[in-house]
Amino acid sequence: MPVDLSPHEVAAFRRGEAPAPMLDLIGLMACHAIRAARTLGLFDALAAGPLTTDELAAAVGAAPDGLEQLLGLLRATGYVERHDGRHANTPATAAWLCSTSPVDYGRILGLWQAIVEEQWDGLAAAVRSGTPAGGFYTWLAARPDLSSAFHDLQRGLAEWLAEEVVSRVPLPEGSKSLLDLGGDHGVYAEAFCRAYPGLSGTIVDGAVTERSAGPLTWRTADLLTADLPGEQDVTVLFNVLHGFGAPDAAALVAKAAGTLRAGGLLVVLESLPCGTTADLAFGAGFSLNLWHTQGGALYPAETIRGWLEAAGCTAGPWQELTRSPAHALVTATKPADHG
Numbered sequence: 001m002p003v004d005l006s007p008h009e010v011a012a013f014r015r016g017e018a019p020a021p022m023l024d025l026i027g028l029m030a031c032h033a034i035r036a037a038r039t040l041g042l043f044d045a046l047a048a049g050p051l052t053t054d055e056l057a058a059a060v061g062a063a064p065d066g067l068e069q070l071l072g073l074l075r076a077t078g079y080v081e082r083h084d085g086r087h088a089n090t091p092a093t094a095a096w097l098c099s100t101s102p103v104d105y106g107r108i109l110g111l112w113q114a115i116v117e118e119q120w121d122g123l124a125a126a127v128r129s130g131t132p133a134g135g136f137y138t139w140l141a142a143r144p145d146l147s148s149a150f151h152d153l154q155r156g157l158a159e160w161l162a163e164e165v166v167s168r169v170p171l172p173e174g175s176k177s178l179l180d181l182g183g184d185h186g187v188y189a190e191a192f193c194r195a196y197p198g199l200s201g202t203i204v205d206g207a208v209t210e211r212s213a214g215p216l217t218w219r220t221a222d223l224l225t226a227d228l229p230g231e232q233d234v235t236v237l238f239n240v241l242h243g244f245g246a247p248d249a250a251a252l253v254a255k256a257a258g259t260l261r262a263g264g265l266l267v268v269l270e271s272l273p274c275g276t277t278a279d280l281a282f283g284a285g286f287s288l289n290l291w292h293t294q295g296g297a298l299y300p301a302e303t304i305r306g307w308l309e310a311a312g313c314t315a316g317p318w319q320e321l322t323r324s325p326a327h328a329l330v331t332a333t334k335p336a337d338h339g
Helices: 007-015 021-040 040-049 051-060 066-074 089-095 105-119 125-129 135-139 144-168 185-194 244-260 277-294 303-309
Strands: 080-083 084-091 175-181 200-205 211-213 218-219 232-238 260-271 327-333
Touching: 021 040, 021 066, 021 105, 040 051, 040 066, 040 084, 040 089, 051 066, 066 080, 084 089, 089 303, 105 135, 105 144, 135 144, 135 277, 144 185, 144 327, 175 185, 175 218, 175 244, 185 200, 185 218, 185 232, 232 244, 244 260, 244 303, 303 327
Parallel strands: 175 200, 175 232, 200 218, 232 260
Antiparallel strands: 080 084, 211 218, 260 327
């Protein structure tokens, strides 16, 4: 919501003299307005150049009077602008909300809107009882459009981070085998195999189709209960631990460590509660969503380090990623004398 508040307004909201929840209400309205605009194809129509209300109405098949009202909210919240009677996308919209934008954040916004509106029902009761509602993946499976957006989001994030992740994780000399637990799309395993000729990767995930392609093999299995291949040179847990409750997450780290040969490397990549003010706010909401819909959470770095050490591994320092400071990775080695 890129509303351009004056310093005076910001100060009033911070002092409690203006109702801060009003900004959240505006954000809620804007979220629905963006969804309507994308459904109409409004932002894409304006990407070709400024249009009058009547021209835009004809382009998207909308009634001019209703469209004018929608445009009014989109102007007030910073997503369109009007000059000399013609509407145009703002830089924020061109960068994030057109179908041709480098990152189509509108699809992400639509996914999260559905999650919050549908999956957060009963949140107060869950907090009161301490029992999360769960059922996220069952809900997602019943919504093919959202499932596609979710998996595209996971793949897109991995494609964005993979190059930096590989550059920060030198594998043990002569590594031949990599086990990716929960890797689904295989993007990270593929990136490592490209960087290390002769390396083969096995991806184990409960929601994949068993297959092989080049140096990669996909295996369908439950991470917590399946017998996993051992004597691995490298095992990775990338954006996986936050989907489990703490006891299961700790058990999964121990199980991952158990797949390694002596001197093997365990690599963990996770979202951590850190970054900018916006990162921290989103992270808090993400963690709440993980708890309520999956029973998981964003775990502090030291908690994960404790699980690695309890599993008999020697962990190095956490490394924040340049491309996404809210993500960090840690490498841990299984000592040669560890049984």
